[in-house]
Amino acid sequence: MIELRDVHKAFGANKVLRGVNLTIPKGESMVIIGGSGTGKSVLLKSILGLVHPDQGKILIDGHDAAKAEREAFLARFGMLFQGAALFDSLPVWHNVAFRLLRGKSRLARDEARDIAIEKLRRVGLKPQVADLFPAELSGGMQKRVGLARAIAADPEIIFFDEPTTGLDPIMSGVINDLIREIVVEMGATAMTITHDMSSVRAIADDVAMLHDGVIQWVGRVQDMDNSGDPYLNQFIHGRADGPIEAVR
Amino acid sequence: MLLTPVATIGRSTLAMLSGIGRIGLFFLATLAAMLRPPFYLREFGHALLTIGYNSLPVVGLTALFTGGALALQIFAGGSRFNAEEVVPSIVAIGMARELGPVLGGLMVAARVASSIAAEIGTMKVTEQIDALVTLSTDPMKYLTVPRVLAATLSVPLLVAVGDSIGIFGGYIVGTGRLGFNPAAYLKNTTDFLEVWDVTSGLIKGAVFGFLVALVGCYFGMNSGRGAQGVGRATKSAVVTASVLILAANYLLTELFFTA
Ligand SMILES: Nc1ncnc2c1ncn2[C@@H]1O[C@H](COP(=O)(O)OP(=O)(O)O)[C@@H](O)[C@H]1O
Ligand SMILES: [Mg+2]
Numbered sequence: 001m002i003e004l005r006d007v008h009k010a011f012g013a014n015k016v017l018r019g020v021n022l023t024i025p026k027g028e029s030m031v032i033i034g035g036s037g038t039g040k041s042v043l044l045k046s047i048l049g050l051v052h053p054d055q056g057k058i059l060i061d062g063h064d065a066a067k068a069e070r071e072a073f074l075a076r077f078g079m080l081f082q083g084a085a086l087f088d089s090l091p092v093w094h095n096v097a098f099r100l101l102r103g104k105s106r107l108a109r110d111e112a113r114d115i116a117i118e119k120l121r122r123v124g125l126k127p128q129v130a131d132l133f134p135a136e137l138s139g140g141m142q143k144r145v146g147l148a149r150a151i152a153a154d155p156e157i158i159f160f161d162e163p164t165t166g167l168d169p170i171m172s173g174v175i176n177d178l179i180r181e182i183v184v185e186m187g188a189t190a191m192t193i194t195h196d197m198s199s200v201r202a203i204a205d206d207v208a209m210l211h212d213g214v215i216q217w218v219g220r221v222q223d224m225d226n227s228g229d230p231y232l233n234q235f236i237h238g239r240a241d242g243p244i245e246a247v248r
Numbered sequence: 249m250l251l252t253p254v255a256t257i258g259r260s261t262l263a264m265l266s267g268i269g270r271i272g273l274f275f276l277a278t279l280a281a282m283l284r285p286p287f288y289l290r291e292f293g294h295a296l297l298t299i300g301y302n303s304l305p306v307v308g309l310t311a312l313f314t315g316g317a318l319a320l321q322i323f324a325g326g327s328r329f330n331a332e333e334v335v336p337s338i339v340a341i342g343m344a345r346e347l348g349p350v351l352g353g354l355m356v357a358a359r360v361a362s363s364i365a366a367e368i369g370t371m372k373v374t375e376q377i378d379a380l381v382t383l384s385t386d387p388m389k390y391l392t393v394p395r396v397l398a399a400t401l402s403v404p405l406l407v408a409v410g411d412s413i414g415i416f417g418g419y420i421v422g423t424g425r426l427g428f429n430p431a432a433y434l435k436n437t438t439d440f441l442e443v444w445d446v447t448s449g450l451i452k453g454a455v456f457g458f459l460v461a462l463v464g465c466y467f468g469m470n471s472g473r474g475a476q477g478v479g480r481a482t483k484s485a486v487v488t489a490s491v492l493i494l495a496a497n498y499l500l501t502e503l504f505f506t507a
Binding site for chain 1: 286371374375376378379380381382383384385
């Protein structure tokens, strides 16, 4: 279980998070929605300790994330970054197998490579892709390699930052199914950021909307359509007018 | 109003001092990372190749032309005292003690500090550094340590090669242009060159190599956001590395001079 309590984060004068409270139960799939630039990526990075909150607490299974032993803490997580963040000096398979090749339970190269190729297949990429370099792939393919890397070590908690942005509708469907599968089959806890409402409906158990630095609305995905919340309604129907200003 | 220039100087001095302080902290963090496993051999080997081996042409050419020019200048100066015969030994001593390491170091600063800063800076702005951390890999150990060690080891070797090529440049000019007898030129070179002339230059090379890689990594890791951030990091890395090399050169020379 992940608990965020009154989390604040500012970059200079830019107050991005202004008291975020959110609980993600174990084994559930939480989707975070919200306008671009509202701090969704910063929120995920705060949980991982890549960004240090100015105030507030983040608890993982009741333990303060800031005080955890880093190596063991991070070993429980997988993260797909918004820009994929592949290592351009390494071939695709090595990117995917990166975590498998280090740490105490490191695997032999051949074995790690086989697992990488299997994970690539799960995100809809052919084995031939394994020996290419990230710069040789399209944006959507890079995103899927990033996804394969995030799930490579079968983590307990997985963060997906805009997993379907830049993918065609069919590939988006494949990725949505995959994320759902990971949560259902592996019992992982997932947090996904997305702007794609069909993804939200496909992936989410719970939905949280971040607006103005706080969680504006949180609830079950089936309650999303009749929430009566004007912010949420504007967002899910993509209306230009409403309480959320178009110029931010 | 009158004080504005003074305030500007004061501000930039303070900024420089705090910059040096931060690089100092980065230096300590690098040392700490060096002493704890894991050690990334593959990265180290790759860094040796890109920093050391690939710098050979630039350093070699620099030394060749410098050695040649040095022979002409010393001949011009020496002839005023009827002391033209000092050309071989002064070329050798000048290359080994001063010009080999300093010019080699500066060329490496231009070539290596910039590429390290740009590479690590790009990794930073494209979240690759964050990705490393989430994959339980310490960027200091994975990126900084291999580069710093490789530069510290390979720049002295580059300096040694540069020294030889520089002396050879002097030899070509001395024998081809200034009428020295080849055998006499070589004898004169070896007779007066002491071991310490060479080793002191190699020590300088190691310090310069260390500085270049450290500064490159520092500015890369602290790169601002976007392409502009990386551009600025690259520029700062080259300028800072060059100035630090010249400052360190003076301090080391002073130290070796009294020793
Ligand atoms: N490292 C950083 N330094 C300064 N500002 C940042 C940094 N990371 C994010 N921000 C700012 O925080 C805000 C939220 O960013 P982000 O979380 O990426 O938004 P999104 O909700 O689209 O993912 C933006 O205004 C962004 O400019
Ligand atoms: Mg984002």
